[in-house]
Amino acid sequence: MSDDHWVPVPRGGGQCTCVWTTNPDAPQQMSRADCENLCGTLYSKVSDPTPKPVTPASIVVATALIMALLYIFVMAVVFMVLWNWAVKSAIPGVSKIGYGVAFGLMLFVGMFMASSRINYNGSK
Incomplete structure (x- = not known):
């Protein structure tokens, strides 16, 4: 093993x-x-000492905002569908509770997924 392959x-x-x-x-x-x-x-x-490029913060923020808006749009559609189903259901009390639980779970899962994708130091 040659001794001249060290890189700072x-x-x-x-x-x-x-x-x-x-x-x-x-x-x-x-x-x-x-x-x-x-x-x-x-x-x-x-290892290969070539440093990996760091994604600029503006791109990270823009991507996070786009994903958040997309999530809010999808949740709004799901909300309207569930609300329509709850109002037309034969047992309104039960279906509204079911709608609330389902919406709450989706909101929680979505926020968890969004927070786990955020990278605070800009590296992978």
């Missing part, structure tokens, strides 16, 4: 981490000692 990968705050790479085209390859001197830390994991 930025960690933020002016710090970096040394990563062993199997990519022969990776930029800034150096020896292990040089990388340790530069970064002060060493992680000998096999």
Whole structure:
């Protein structure tokens, strides 16, 4: 194993981490000692040090808003269908309770799904 396949990968705050790479085209390859001197830390994991692009916050927010509006629209349609069914049902009290439970469950599940898709640090 050659000793010149270490790459300093930025960690933020002016710090970096040394990563062993199997990519022969990776930029800034150096020896292990040089990388340790530069970064002060060493992680000998096999990876491609190319950083993954971070989705801009505006795209994340726009996507979340579109999904929220779509969810509200779908819930409004479901609400109207269930309400129509509850009003026309032979046992209004029972069907209205059923409508309330069903709508509440859908709302809860939808909010849970939406909150689990939100990524607060912008990375996957």
